[in-house]
Amino acid sequence: MKMMKVMMLIVMMMMVSEGSIIEPTCKETPDFSLCVSLLNSDPRGSSADTSGLALILIDKIKGLATKTLNEINGLYKKRPELKRALDECSRRYKTILNADVPEAIEAISKGVPKFGEDGVIDAGVEASVCQGGFNGRSPLTSLTKSMQKISNVTRAIVRMLL
Amino acid sequence: MADPNQETHGPRRRRPFKGLLAVSFGLLFIAFYVALIATHDGSRSNDEGIDETETITSRARLAGVSEKRNDGLWKLSGDRNTPAFEWNNSMLSWQRTAFHFQPEQNWMNDPNGPLFYKGWYHFFYQYNPNAAVWGDIVWGHAVSRDLIHWVHLPIAMVADQWYDSNGVWTGSATFLPDGSIVMLYTGSTDKAVQVQNLAYPEDPNDPLLLKWVKFPGNPVLVPPPGILPKDFRDPTTAWKTSEGKWRITIGSKLNKTGISLVYDTIDFKTYEKLDTLLHRVPNTGMWECVDFYPVSKTAGNGLDTSVNGPAVKHIVKASMDDTRFDHYAVGTYFDSNGTWIPDDPTIDVGMSASLRYDYGKFYASKSFYDQNKGRRVLWSWIGESDSEASDVQKGWSSLQGIPRTVVFDTKTGKNLVQWPVEEIKSLRLSSKQFDLEVGPGSVVPVDVGSAAQLDIEAEFEINKESLEKILGNASVVAEAEEFSCEKSGGSTVRGALGPFGFSVLATESLSEQTPVYFYVAKGTDSELKTFFCTDTSRSSVANDVVKPIYGSIVPVLKGEKLTMRILVDHSIVEAFGQGGRTCITSRVYPTTAIYGAAKLFLFNNALDATVTASFTVWQMNSAFIHPYSDEAVRALSRT
Numbered sequence: 001m002k003m004m005k006v007m008m009l010i011v012m013m014m015m016v017s018e019g020s021i022i023e024p025t026c027k028e029t030p031d032f033s034l035c036v037s038l039l040n041s042d043p044r045g046s047s048a049d050t051s052g053l054a055l056i057l058i059d060k061i062k063g064l065a066t067k068t069l070n071e072i073n074g075l076y077k078k079r080p081e082l083k084r085a086l087d088e089c090s091r092r093y094k095t096i097l098n099a100d101v102p103e104a105i106e107a108i109s110k111g112v113p114k115f116g117e118d119g120v121i122d123a124g125v126e127a128s129v130c131q132g133g134f135n136g137r138s139p140l141t142s143l144t145k146s147m148q149k150i151s152n153v154t155r156a157i158v159r160m161l162l
Numbered sequence: 163m164a165d166p167n168q169e170t171h172g173p174r175r176r177r178p179f180k181g182l183l184a185v186s187f188g189l190l191f192i193a194f195y196v197a198l199i200a201t202h203d204g205s206r207s208n209d210e211g212i213d214e215t216e217t218i219t220s221r222a223r224l225a226g227v228s229e230k231r232n233d234g235l236w237k238l239s240g241d242r243n244t245p246a247f248e249w250n251n252s253m254l255s256w257q258r259t260a261f262h263f264q265p266e267q268n269w270m271n272d273p274n275g276p277l278f279y280k281g282w283y284h285f286f287y288q289y290n291p292n293a294a295v296w297g298d299i300v301w302g303h304a305v306s307r308d309l310i311h312w313v314h315l316p317i318a319m320v321a322d323q324w325y326d327s328n329g330v331w332t333g334s335a336t337f338l339p340d341g342s343i344v345m346l347y348t349g350s351t352d353k354a355v356q357v358q359n360l361a362y363p364e365d366p367n368d369p370l371l372l373k374w375v376k377f378p379g380n381p382v383l384v385p386p387p388g389i390l391p392k393d394f395r396d397p398t399t400a401w402k403t404s405e406g407k408w409r410i411t412i413g414s415k416l417n418k419t420g421i422s423l424v425y426d427t428i429d430f431k432t433y434e435k436l437d438t439l440l441h442r443v444p445n446t447g448m449w450e451c452v453d454f455y456p457v458s459k460t461a462g463n464g465l466d467t468s469v470n471g472p473a474v475k476h477i478v479k480a481s482m483d484d485t486r487f488d489h490y491a492v493g494t495y496f497d498s499n500g501t502w503i504p505d506d507p508t509i510d511v512g513m514s515a516s517l518r519y520d521y522g523k524f525y526a527s528k529s530f531y532d533q534n535k536g537r538r539v540l541w542s543w544i545g546e547s548d549s550e551a552s553d554v555q556k557g558w559s560s561l562q563g564i565p566r567t568v569v570f571d572t573k574t575g576k577n578l579v580q581w582p583v584e585e586i587k588s589l590r591l592s593s594k595q596f597d598l599e600v601g602p603g604s605v606v607p608v609d610v611g612s613a614a615q616l617d618i619e620a621e622f623e624i625n626k627e628s629l630e631k632i633l634g635n636a637s638v639v640a641e642a643e644e645f646s647c648e649k650s651g652g653s654t655v656r657g658a659l660g661p662f663g664f665s666v667l668a669t670e671s672l673s674e675q676t677p678v679y680f681y682v683a684k685g686t687d688s689e690l691k692t693f694f695c696t697d698t699s700r701s702s703v704a705n706d707v708v709k710p711i712y713g714s715i716v717p718v719l720k721g722e723k724l725t726m727r728i729l730v731d732h733s734i735v736e737a738f739g740q741g742g743r744t745c746i747t748s749r750v751y752p753t754t755a756i757y758g759a760a761k762l763f764l765f766n767n768a769l770d771a772t773v774t775a776s777f778t779v780w781q782m783n784s785a786f787i788h789p790y791s792d793e794a795v796r797a798l799s800r801t
Contacts, residue, residue, distance in 0.1 A: 088248060095551035103295040110328050110354045111392025114483055115296040122550040129706045162447055162483045
């Protein structure tokens, strides 16, 4: 019984490692551990090619942008004095969701990754600009920092497709 | 779940099998574990690297389109405690140009199929009808009598066939001997495979070429064996071979080697692929928008793409996907096997030191032979250097450069020379002429009134005494070998003999400015080298725009004065050094140097040299690019 469990675990680990290009790919990015954890957290990761890995990360960007927008919306009530900065952040994060992400998905799927690189870079830019609007004390710091980091990692992977 | 009873009471023959399985799994497990450790060790150094990168990324890096292959990210200007800049609609709407080609709204990229037909210049372009970012690409269309005054036409080709349903991408036109047009373009199929398709005008009697028909037998070319399905795009204009066939070339790559494939055809419907490549250069990556054409070694006119002969050189140009630079090289074409070799292999196409049409923001360029005026004309896509949020807010993205004539530089014998088409002079309104002596360390306001739409032609001469003093002075260190526009700190860094030039789109207080200048430096051989640069680092206080310093060395021959021409048109500045030997296009997004507050200055930031500047500044009219209407077409056709 115990033997069966151990063997299943081994088989699962083998399936994850076999054919997975996650680790060698992530080594070429500025944040290996972030890259690996993001890609492993997606069931498609272990069998994806480089394009597939890029698309998974763009999905993460999309998810993070949505999460951040929800956070921004919630902050209007809790921190009304930050309205101006929140408005700017809202605009910036909507750009990520409505412009950067669709552009990147289309470009990578169709084999013109340079436009995907533009979209991914811009996601990091928009997050930086949003963060800069708070003049130091930002309630969104960890979310914007996350976006910048994910953007850097994703860009490195998209560049492999050029 | 195994029945515990079965374990102990199962048939005997199972036990050795299980044992073998267990051993193999065990070995594989050990192997896996070892592998895990090995790779983790490798990653440990990455972890240390990550700490470094962590602090860098937390300083909020701003990155624009990749300017170098393995570049870092552009730094956010100012530090993270600078409040984010907020764009308002007044600032954003000022950015729209007055006389550069751009659609009424949305995204544009590569120029496509430029041609002259029945009295009209036609321009097609990659267009997104739905957004201000790349996507859903179709062919936009516009016509002009003079390459300057345009009227927009309806979309020429949409993504309505399986072989282009994922995108109607870049292509080129060829004229057949009977004057009819064939258009070859890349389609991204419903399976996202890149193929080449044939299209032609539905009605050759329509000078506006409004409607296009796609050949029912498309695609005419699919990726050949050995070429990946997404590395096969941007077919060129065809040229005649000595055997009387048509020949085209299509850029691609093999691993990291940029290549250009060659095909021959009689009817543009069936093709034979040559075994030879037009050319290949290792480590240059994917070659996009390849262009191939002859130039006269002796004459100043353009040549039809099919011309060949002893008085001719051939240019191979490619847009480098990795770096977003357009590179070209001068060389010799061998028609017998469809190959080409560069005159100077050390500056072969795509190498970092090889020649570029333009040292600024300039990509996917395409030339065509204008049989109307006997010249070769170059179009290029000028993208934005701002954030996509701004593009979305202002509702548009990208421009085309002013079309330029391209000729071989008969004086240097090594490069091309580009110049804005003559017709742009029709936009010149009032002008003012100046002759000024500018001492070292001076900034002189140039009063021309409104300064957002200008054409400036200038000649500079460094004072003879200053030159002799500096050349003769051994203590003046040779710096030419070390200098580069990008890395030497911009226009505030003072040298013995430069920088000097103009500061455009500048506020009165110079809080925002875009200097375009020469930097003359002494070389180790005591010869002078001249650099031509545009410094956008202080063009705007906004921190969400990319602000590089662009430029390159510019050849200056004995006896030549230093000349520059600058076209200023709101958010685009096009600079031409030494008659177009070195060209720099920049995108700038001032926040206060706009409308009436935009001024022009002349400056000389050299430490020792006095400079004489003789120049004329013209106010430039708008080109009044019209949306589609019969009246607009009629109005233009009368010109």
